[in-house]
Amino acid sequence: MNHSTNTQQSFTVTTPLYYVNDIPHIGHAYTTMAADTIARWHRLKQHNVLLITGTDEHGQKIERTAVAAGVAPQVHCDRIVERFDALWSKLDIQYDRFSRTTAPNHQLIVNEFFRRVWDRGDIYKGTQQGWYCVSCEEFKEERDLLADKHCPLHPSKQVEWRDESNYFFRLSKYQQPLEALYAEHPNFILPTSRRNEVLKFVAQGLQDFSISRVNVNWGIPLPTDPQQTIYVWFDALLGYMTALLDPDVEPTLDNALQRWPINLHLIGKDILRFHAVYWPAMLMSAGLPLPERVFAHGYFTKDGKKISKSEGNAIDPIALVDRYGAEPLRYYFLKEIEFGQDGDFNESRFVEIVNADLANSLGNLINRTLNMSKKYCQGRVPNCNAEDISPDNPLKILGQKLGAEVDTAYNKLAFRDVCEAILTLVRSSNKYIDDLAPWTLFKQEKHSELAQVLYAVLESARLSAYLLSPIVPKISTDIYHQLGFDLDFDIVTGNHISTNLNKSELPVDGASAVENWEHHLEWGVLTANHLLGEPRPIFTKLEIASITN
């Protein structure tokens, strides 16, 4: 069903499995857009890619939310999952696996994994008493509580006294191995500021943590003690592993591990500790290889202000996409917000940036060049090839090194650098046109020079569209069509493995369309006299609508 070969490089990336307590917000969309983009980049390079997203559905908070809504927990989860999937579809996110922690397969994986850790002697029964916040699903220190026993993170909720006999994971045992891991793999946690936080946290000393709950029915029963259920985080992290199961294989840990380990966990900074400390320790205990990298991105402010429910300034991703479309949003969030740092969403700035880059710089470049090709060269690539362009040509010089530069940037998840590098070629192309004035060359009947100028620009525009396709696949596809290629980046860089959640199957010839486009990474792909498409604006300027406030 997939076309992986032994020699093919594989790349597995995850978003968090989002907690279904609430409908998707802009933060979920952001992580997932980034994950989709990096997945598309690897697919463009013909890697065997698996983009995993999904939902974390257990825990007391979900149980209570469902009860409050008057539905069974599973019904509640199903409803929220639909909302997530609808958003991913709107944002043109093509995941390969949607992992739900309530999936039957998942329980089998959790049981097996639990057994491994149990057999290692890393789970023991102990008692835990203290103030418990259901919203956090965590015990709190009394000194951290607000007045009247309210949780500092959930000021409207009172904590509850618990005196439980729970099962604990021996995290303390893994302090040294974890420190060794961080030292040997300095890029395991990125960005560096987040890594520092984890280092400090671990250096303080690690305490065992409880991995089971009593009185929580909505969860996976402990294999060794069905009176208790498995703590949501222990359960949720393993969802990454369940996701690796091909739909048609027996759900065993060994089968899931065929594709282990994960290359990249993309997360929000709020869940760093679970991914950078607990998770590797759990895997060490189970004797499994560790993920290559955990990357924690930042949060948003809205017009410089913190987003909060009480402020009522939440950004609804659905409303945004409906108003502006997916591509401008993908572009803005990835280009304008430094990945890894906090950023701001400001609607007028969003419109400004997207219009300046996509309509004015890139869109107009394509449009003016195609129009000139139409007028001066009968709507074809001029009668010359890349070899005919002088090595001194400024666009050729930039174009020849751009692929490698952009590759480096994508691999660092430096989406901003990706866009800036491409924009440098785009801007240079616009300048080059003005400097060489093809309309004058035409009047002077300098056909050879004219051909070289138009070739250099067309080719630069093509390369720009290609390299930008993981971020704006539809715009890139449109540009490619206008350049006379029958290529759909949603097929080339989209997922070609059917997902396990009612996704309509891609056309059968979709996979065969995945021929080798990899050489398009080079400058000089267009061939002489190649027939171009009809020029029409690839991006219509946005107008501000102020829908978010």
Next chain:
RNA sequence: GGCUCAAUAGCUCAGUCGGUAGAGUAGGGGACUCAUAAGCCCUUGGUCGUCAGUUCAAGUCUGACUUGAGCCA
């Protein structure tokens, strides 16, 4: 209270090994005409958060402080 990171043009950010600050965007002006009034050229705009210190020389190194974001299970 302890710790981490950040602070540079109206806005978003670069700035390497210390050598008197750059880009994009926004604002102002100009020449051009292939083009989505787009693009191109010129230009306004900064005592680089504050105060000290080291140095011939500090955006850059050191210390303190201010503000913001975050971590301390």
